[in-house]
Amino acid sequence: MEYTINSHENGTSIQMSGQFTFADTHNFKPILDLVSGGKVKTISFDFADVTFIDSAGMGMLLLLRDECQSRKIPLSIHSTQGQVQKIFHISKFDKLFSIH
Amino acid sequence: MSQTDQIDTRHEQPSFEALSRWLSMMEVYHHAINVVRCQLPQTATLVENSVREMSSRFADLSSGIKQQSNAVRQISEMANSLEFGNEQITLEEFTNLFSETLSNSIEKIMFVSKRAITMVYMLDEAMKSIATIESFVSDIRNITKKANLLALNASIEAARAGELGKGFSVVADEVKQVSETIRQLSDSINERINVVGQSVRDGYEVLSDVATTDMSENIMAQDKLNTLMDSLIKQKQNFSAVLQDSASASDEISNTISGMVMSLQFQDRTSQYVSSSVRLLEYMDSTIAEFGAENRRSFPDIANVKMDGVLAEKIAQQFSLSEFERMFRASINGTDFDNLCLNQTAENTISTSAKPEMEDIELF
Numbered sequence: 001m002e003y004t005i006n007s008h009e010n011g012t013s014i015q016m017s018g019q020f021t022f023a024d025t026h027n028f029k030p031i032l033d034l035v036s037g038g039k040v041k042t043i044s045f046d047f048a049d050v051t052f053i054d055s056a057g058m059g060m061l062l063l064l065r066d067e068c069q070s071r072k073i074p075l076s077i078h079s080t081q082g083q084v085q086k087i088f089h090i091s092k093f094d095k096l097f098s099i100h
Numbered sequence: 101m102s103q104t105d106q107i108d109t110r111h112e113q114p115s116f117e118a119l120s121r122w123l124s125m126m127e128v129y130h131h132a133i134n135v136v137r138c139q140l141p142q143t144a145t146l147v148e149n150s151v152r153e154m155s156s157r158f159a160d161l162s163s164g165i166k167q168q169s170n171a172v173r174q175i176s177e178m179a180n181s182l183e184f185g186n187e188q189i190t191l192e193e194f195t196n197l198f199s200e201t202l203s204n205s206i207e208k209i210m211f212v213s214k215r216a217i218t219m220v221y222m223l224d225e226a227m228k229s230i231a232t233i234e235s236f237v238s239d240i241r242n243i244t245k246k247a248n249l250l251a252l253n254a255s256i257e258a259a260r261a262g263e264l265g266k267g268f269s270v271v272a273d274e275v276k277q278v279s280e281t282i283r284q285l286s287d288s289i290n291e292r293i294n295v296v297g298q299s300v301r302d303g304y305e306v307l308s309d310v311a312t313t314d315m316s317e318n319i320m321a322q323d324k325l326n327t328l329m330d331s332l333i334k335q336k337q338n339f340s341a342v343l344q345d346s347a348s349a350s351d352e353i354s355n356t357i358s359g360m361v362m363s364l365q366f367q368d369r370t371s372q373y374v375s376s377s378v379r380l381l382e383y384m385d386s387t388i389a390e391f392g393a394e395n396r397r398s399f400p401d402i403a404n405v406k407m408d409g410v411l412a413e414k415i416a417q418q419f420s421l422s423e424f425e426r427m428f429r430a431s432i433n434g435t436d437f438d439n440l441c442l443n444q445t446a447e448n449t450i451s452t453s454a455k456p457e458m459e460d461i462e463l464f
Contacts, residue, residue, distance in 0.1 A: 022312040025220050032221075055315035059213025066214075087316055090323050091206045 001027070001050065001057075005034075011042030011074075017049035022056035032060075035067045043068065048079035053087065065096060076100070120405045123395060126388050127407035131431040132415055133385045135424055137378055138441040144374040145445060151364050158364075162357045169350035176343040179336055191336050195329040202322045209315045216311040223304045230297045237293065240286040244279045251276040407432070 001018035014031065034040055043064075061077075068075040076098040080088055088099060181188045189197075254272035258265035396403040412432060419425040423444055431437045 021314070022308075025217060025311070026224070029221065029224075053316065055209055055213045055313075055319070056217060056311050058210060058316075059215075059217040059311070062210060062214040063217055083316075083320075086323065087319055090319055091210060092203070 003031070005031075007040070011044065012040040013044045013046060015046040015049070019052040020050055020057035020060075021052070021054045024057065025060065028060045032064060032067060035064060035071065035073060038071065040073060042074045042076075044076045044078065046079055047077055047084060048081065050080070050084050051082060053084050058087075058091070058093070061093075061097070074098070116399070116402060119395060119399070120402050121408075123392055123402060123405045124408040125411060126392050127405075128412045128415060130385060130388060131407075131412070131428055133381050133388075134431045134437060135419070135428045137381050137385075138427060138444070139424060140374045140378050140381075142445055144371045147370050155361050155364055158357050158361050162354055162361075165350050165354050165357070169347055169354070172343055172346050172350065176340060176347070179339050179343070191333060195333060198329060199326065202325060206319055206322060209319065213311070213315070216307060219307050220304075220311060223300055223307065226300050227297070227304070230293060230300060233293050234290070234297070237286050237290050240289075241283065244283045244286065247275060247279040247282075251279060 001016055001020045001024050003014050003016040006013050006015070012034070035043065065075055067073075077088075078100045080099060088094060088097075093099060179191075181190050182194055184194065251272045254275070255269055258269035258272055261268065396405075416425055416428055419428060427437065427440055427444070430440050
């Protein structure tokens, strides 16, 4: 997958596209570092162009969530569709993340 | 004289012809009445037997339906519950348990995924540290190389200085030794680091296998299973509804049959009606006989008037069942009418309990 980060005053938004899989583990690290470095106020993901997510990708999101929770940074994911929306629903991600 | 006054037979001349005719008719009717007196009770018996038979069959039907109804209820109960280890659980309980178990599995998958990614990052850090250590070791080797060169130069200078340089030469040798020791140590460290590095890389491979195992398909499968469970429940609900209808229908049938059996009890009244009709006929018969006898006594001329044969024949042909025609003729002939009637009654009692063959039934 690829992503672009947009930071503004109110918070950081990240637009992601492609397939989010284990192969993106190193790719994802900078996003984690952003949060653990205390460099963001809020963080929101635009998943409109994410076509697929596997269990490793979901694991990365859960890890990010842990970091956000411990720093009280609000995390949200929006515009999920297709396989991503379905798997989020089945694994009750809407209870863990603010999904819309 | 009004019509209700009794005819005074002592003072008037009766019309002998008319009287003869009446007497002769009454003879015939007496025999006809005999037959009817025999017929009627048999009718009652026939009805009684048929009703008894029907009631008994309805009772059988009713009990059959109750059995069926019970069987249906059992099926209904069985449809709702499953045997699970030593317990009975309902289908709903089962699907809930199932759903919970699946949810649980998914939670665990997610947890493992998260931890695996964490481990990947940790191993990344470990590999970075190892790389740093390796570069340190490389630095050390460079330094010892430099030190060796220095020691060599020092030895050469010491040799040039001759006697004055002897002390210096010793120091130079010592430096060379130390340098050698350090080089050996750094070789050992290098070996160790290589082993550690390899272990970390091997671990990384194994972890990659774990972390790349994509469980998303398994998670999606839960969706299918949930749908399956839902349709199982729907099916069971439909099933239950149908069974419920069936049970209600059976109950209704049972009630209808009970009602039918109750209304069959009319046969009690049938007997009563028949008895009173027979008594009436008997009374009619006796008054007719009395009147006839009285007239024969009073008027010797008509004492020997015979039965009207033509009328008798006409009436004989009125009987549509040959058994009654026989009885009528027997009554006329004075042959054992009472026995004939008893035998006929006995026959009818037997034949209502046996299934009638088509040939036995006389067609009207």
